[in-house]
Amino acid sequence: MPFIPHTDSDIREMLATIGAGDIEDLFDEIPEGLRYGELSGIPKGMTEQEISRLMMERAEADGRPLCFMGAGAYDHHIPAAVWQITTRGEFYSAYTPYQAEASQGTLQLIYEYQTMMAGLTGLDVSNASMYDGASALAEAALMAVRGNRKSKSNRILVPTTVHPAYRKTTRTIVDNQGIELVEVPYCSEGGNTVPDSLKHFEGEDITALVIQHPNFFGILEEVDELTDWAHRQGALVIAIVNPTSLALLKPPGEWGENGADIACGEGQPLGVPLAAGGPYFGFMCCKQALVRQMPGRIVGRTVDRDGLDGYTLTLQAREQHIRRSKATSNICTNQGLLVTAATIYMSLLGADGLARVARACHANTRALVEKLTENEYVEPLFNRPCFHETVLRFSLPLADVMRPLFAHNLLPGYDLSTDYPELGNALLVCATETRTAADIELYADHLNRIISAQTVAGCPVKPKMA
Amino acid sequence: MSNIPVDLKYVKTHEWARLNDDGSVTVGISDNAQEQLGDMVFVELPEIGQEVTAAEASAVVESVKAASDVYAPLSGEVVEVNEALADSPETVNQDAYGEGWLFRIQPAAAAELEELMDAEAYELFLASEAH
Numbered sequence: 001m002p003f004i005p006h007t008d009s010d011i012r013e014m015l016a017t018i019g020a021g022d023i024e025d026l027f028d029e030i031p032e033g034l035r036y037g038e039l040s041g042i043p044k045g046m047t048e049q050e051i052s053r054l055m056m057e058r059a060e061a062d063g064r065p066l067c068f069m070g071a072g073a074y075d076h077h078i079p080a081a082v083w084q085i086t087t088r089g090e091f092y093s094a095y096t097p098y099q100a101e102a103s104q105g106t107l108q109l110i111y112e113y114q115t116m117m118a119g120l121t122g123l124d125v126s127n128a129s130m131y132d133g134a135s136a137l138a139e140a141a142l143m144a145v146r147g148n149r150k151s152k153s154n155r156i157l158v159p160t161t162v163h164p165a166y167r168k169t170t171r172t173i174v175d176n177q178g179i180e181l182v183e184v185p186y187c188s189e190g191g192n193t194v195p196d197s198l199k200h201f202e203g204e205d206i207t208a209l210v211i212q213h214p215n216f217f218g219i220l221e222e223v224d225e226l227t228d229w230a231h232r233q234g235a236l237v238i239a240i241v242n243p244t245s246l247a248l249l250k251p252p253g254e255w256g257e258n259g260a261d262i263a264c265g266e267g268q269p270l271g272v273p274l275a276a277g278g279p280y281f282g283f284m285c286c287k288q289a290l291v292r293q294m295p296g297r298i299v300g301r302t303v304d305r306d307g308l309d310g311y312t313l314t315l316q317a318r319e320q321h322i323r324r325s326k327a328t329s330n331i332c333t334n335q336g337l338l339v340t341a342a343t344i345y346m347s348l349l350g351a352d353g354l355a356r357v358a359r360a361c362h363a364n365t366r367a368l369v370e371k372l373t374e375n376e377y378v379e380p381l382f383n384r385p386c387f388h389e390t391v392l393r394f395s396l397p398l399a400d401v402m403r404p405l406f407a408h409n410l411l412p413g414y415d416l417s418t419d420y421p422e423l424g425n426a427l428l429v430c431a432t433e434t435r436t437a438a439d440i441e442l443y444a445d446h447l448n449r450i451i452s453a454q455t456v457a458g459c460p461v462k463p464k465m466a
Numbered sequence: 467m468s469n470i471p472v473d474l475k476y477v478k479t480h481e482w483a484r485l486n487d488d489g490s491v492t493v494g495i496s497d498n499a500q501e502q503l504g505d506m507v508f509v510e511l512p513e514i515g516q517e518v519t520a521a522e523a524s525a526v527v528e529s530v531k532a533a534s535d536v537y538a539p540l541s542g543e544v545v546e547v548n549e550a551l552a553d554s555p556e557t558v559n560q561d562a563y564g565e566g567w568l569f570r571i572q573p574a575a576a577a578e579l580e581e582l583m584d585a586e587a588y589e590l591f592l593a594s595e596a597h
Contacts, residue, residue: 318533
């Protein structure tokens with residue numbers, strides 16, 4: 001449907017009808033002191049030619065570096081058909097047209113997406129998507145508090161192996177809602193959350209335990225033990241998972257005796273390009289028992305009066321437009337366009353294709369670690385298995401190594417020193433299926449040359465291992 | 467006109483309360499309320515042992531149209547909930563004053579019950595709301 005903005009005369013006519021002088025009068029109930037006033041930082045409008053040029057220059061400023069960085073968003077191959085189909089006029093909208101009578105195609109696509117996500121996570125239900133992985137975790141925390149009615153404490157255990165940005169976002173959203181997030185430290189040898197480290201919480205009222213798997217360090221957690229421990233304490237389990245990894249790893253719905261209760265995460269690896277942090281999309285799945293606490297949109301399949309299959313939004317009774325301030329969430333929309341891309345991506349790859357991608361990522365990351373650690377100043381930091389990302393420790397200042405690599409247009413990985421200063425010179429590296437043996441070779445060559453230039457030339461000093 | 471049994475007490479939020487022989491009070495929603503809400507699809511009941519206060523949201527009835535809070539008509543401790551509604555929420559539509567009861571309270575002060583509306587007052591209240 002076309003979008004035609006109101007003309008000045010439309011606006012005058014509407015204002016006259018309701019007896020308002022100008023648009024500002026409509027906001028006069030907001031006290032002056034609460035208004036933001038002029039938005040002075042916003043430049044004036046540009047022509048199409050000007051904006052195209054500006055955006056092109058900005059895009060080129062990225063320099064298309066050779067990427068060995070993950071840390072929550074991953075550089076995967078996206079088949080050309082994905083965005084060719086996604087950008088067709090029938091799909092091309094950031095918003096989801098929810099009217100069942102006009103949007104059967106879009107609604108069916110979301111239904112298929114939900115079916116795929118429920119299959120990947122091994123859970124009963126998926127919603128139509130959330131804004132991103134971090135806010136999906138915050139929503140999962142709120143959902144767990146609503147869903148675990150036996151627990152009165154509203155305390156959620158959050159290991160520090162959970163993505164730092166997810167922890168910050170969740171804290172921002174839940175802090176003023178009477179929910180306490182309790183951090184659980186990780187094991188410095190394994191880089192994982194050790195089930196025994198939770199022992200001192202036994203007997204306490206715990207609402208939920210968050211488990212990220214693979215965790216932020218790329219390390220696999222002991223999900224079965226952690227899940228069973230949480231359930232024994234009467235706590236729900238919130239899983240944060242990487243959708244690519246689910247093609248190989250046990251789905252959260254099968255963790256431990258009874259499976260995780262809620263699974264959420266970042267959907268970007270499924271066909272969404274890396275783009276300055278977004279837009280990406282979050283996903284959320286859960287057990288049937290919790291479905292009425294699930295935020296967001298859910299599309300259901302039904303039959304029309306002629307008995308033909310049809311699709312429609314379902315379980316809306318707890319959303320904002322009906323429940324107002326008591327709604328399950330204030331986020332009742334979804335990332336329709338990115339979900340479209342993800343659904344097409346998953347359809348094109350199929351279960352086997354996704355598993356091949358996952359295996360290639362794992363193999364490439366292992367090859368990268370092997371190659372880089374041939375240098376005596378570089379060693380793996382943790383001794384537990386990883387999926388497609390892991391941490392390397394450097395026995396010389398990391399910033400001095402990274403700067404020249406940037407200059408070679410190479411993104412060497414994510415420097416952990418801000419989020420985990422205790423790890424010292426620790427670099428989180430990732431090699432997806434898009435990295436070739438030659439790419440890995442190139443990284444190693446640059447690194448070896450840079451390190452030898454910074455140590456005594458021709459006479460390697462014994463590296464100082466911590 | 468909806469059915470308003472004379473042996474029950476009512477509140478303006480459309481719940482009814484019945485005093486049992488053992489001093490406990492059974493709570494449900496009125497016939498008028500179930501009619502307004504339409505077909506029930508889910509009922510969320512309080513926990514047994516939970517303390518509720520009068521006019522506090524204590525349960526949720528969800529129909530095809532809306533999810534609505536059910537307010538406790540008086541204060542006390544929840545001693546029983548109607549588990550059968552988990553499988554057949556439509557009982558609230560079919561028998562709002564009988565099998566469709568929601569939960570039973572042991573009142574903190576039984577006198578509170580006397581302050582509630584009787585059938586006649588509730589009928590007048592409904593009539594005034596209709597205007």
